[in-house]
Amino acid sequence: MQGNLNEIDIRSILQLIELGQRTGELFVETYSALPTVSRIYPSVHLSRDAASQNSWFVFFFNGQIVYAAESRDGNLGRLRDYLRYYQLNNVLDGIERPDLASTNAPEYGFLWHLLETHRLTPMQGRSILRKMIHETLFDLLSLHQGSFIFDMGPALAPQLTTLEITPSIAKIAKQVQEWKQFYPHVQSPNQCPSISDVDRLREALPPKAFTTLSRISDGKTSLRQMSRYLHREIVPIAKAIYPYVKQGWVQLFSVQSDSSPAAKFDSGLRPPTARVPRIVCIDDEKTIRKTVEYMLEQHGYEITSFGSSLKALSLVFPLKPDLILCDIAMPEPDGYELCAMLRKSAAFRQTPIVMLTGKDGFIDRVRARMVGASDYLTKPFGEQELLMLVEKYVGPGVPSDRPSSETSFDDPELGL
Structure with missing residues (x-):
């Protein structure tokens, strides 16, 4: 199985592997254009000379994830960061390359060596491995461009633990949305915080939280490293520091180097001056229209809905939407006919049109493609399912300045 991420997204690929109970390795490759050109102009295709290559790989056993990482270059920086939580900062020094590291991912081999030599307990090893997988999934679910290939083969062995795909991607997809x-x-x-107003920050934080933040906000330690040191997810870390970054008391710096993934992370986010993506929803069910409006508006999309296909046909042209969500089962003209009519107009030949329906049959999908539909979404659908599909075609929305809920840096969940 292989293809491009503009044809099928990472979430769908993982679900196919889970449904087929496949054993093997997924390799994902993408190119990040220089100075965010690809984020601002997603239709621009740069040559490989003008972009940096990034890759990730995920090992599976019977449709469950065994291990995942960003690259296979033998860099043990990530493992060292996680070991720091257990006061094992220097435990890798002087260790010869294990035999397992020669045949599998080096990082995994060294982790297994620490278990065999009883420097890590199985519980600690499983905790580190789960966080490594979650970290990799966070980056993968943030991708919008690239290519992939899945090779069936023998399982990565020995195995320390396995993670079910569906609950894992549901959790991480929610984090990706919160991050935006x-x-x-x-x-x-991979941005590195540095305190720019010590006095105000000292006044705002409890002494223990201020001491912790001061110690790790050195302009060299990234948010991701902080999450590793504290053994916490990246979103609570970002949420905790966000109010002080917004106030200007803490500044974030990007460290660009061959060993740092700061330049590699493709958040898919728009620049602050980007136009809010405009979505049109055409459905004769009021409940569906209101649900779509609620789901998309809170994530930074402009949404206009119509309960009649005839009304939509007369008013959709001046709106110039970036994406159209169109129900199939409507009074004449139905969704198929409406899609075909829109495709005949030069204004909508390239506009993504996604068909909404309660039917989930192969014939309906084929017919939708025949009239020019870009994709197909079966009702009922969840918020994450809708958002992932919308982002696939128009990118993320433009969020408001304020997150839905603030978290202080002395949040007890952070252990500070």
């Missing part, structure tokens, strides 16, 4: 609320103040997990 911090833009443009926080743009990448």
Whole structure:
């Protein structure tokens, strides 16, 4: 199985592997254009000379995830960061490359060596491995461009643990959506905070929280490293520091180097001056229209809905939407006919049109494609399912300046 991410997204690929109970390795490759050109102009295709290559891989056993990482270059920086939580900062020093590291991912081999030599307990090893997988999934679910290939083969062995795909991607997809609320103040997990107003920050934080933040906000330690050191997810870390970045008391710096993934992370976010994506929803069911409006508006999309296909046909042209969601089962003209009519107009030949229906049959999908539909979404659908599909075609929305809920840096969940 192989293809491009503009044809099928990472979430769907993972679900196919889970449904087929496949064993093997998924390899994902993407190119990040220089100075955010690809984010601002997604239709521009740069040559490989003008972009940096990034890759990720995920190992599976019977449709469950065994291990995942960003690259296979043997860099043990991530593992060292996680070991720091257990006061094992220097445990890798002097260790010869294990035999397992020669045949599998080096990082995984060294982790297994620490278990065999009883420097890590199985519980600690499983905790580190789960966080490594979640970290990799966070980056993968943030991608909008790239290519992939899945090779069936023998399982990565020995296995320390396995993670079910569906609950894992549901959790991480929610984190990806929450992360986008911090833009443009926080743009990448690999940005490094540095305190710019010590006095105000000291007044705002409890002494223990201020001491902790001061110690790790050195302009060299990234938000992602902080999450590793504290053994916490990246979103609570960003949410905790966000108010002080917004106030200007803490500044974030991007460290660009070959060993740092700061330049590699493709958040898919728009620049602060980007136009709000405009979505049109055409459905004769009021409940569906209101649900779509609620789901999309809170995530930074402009949404206009119509309960009649005839009314939509007369009013949709001046709106110039970036994406059209169109129900199939409507009074004449139905969704198929409406889609075909829109495709005959030069104004909508390239506009993504997604068909909404309660039917989930192969014939309906084929017919939708025949009339020019870009995709197909079966009702009922969830918020994350809708958002992932919308982002696939028009990118993320433009969020408001304020996250839905604030978290202080002395949040007890952070252990500070």
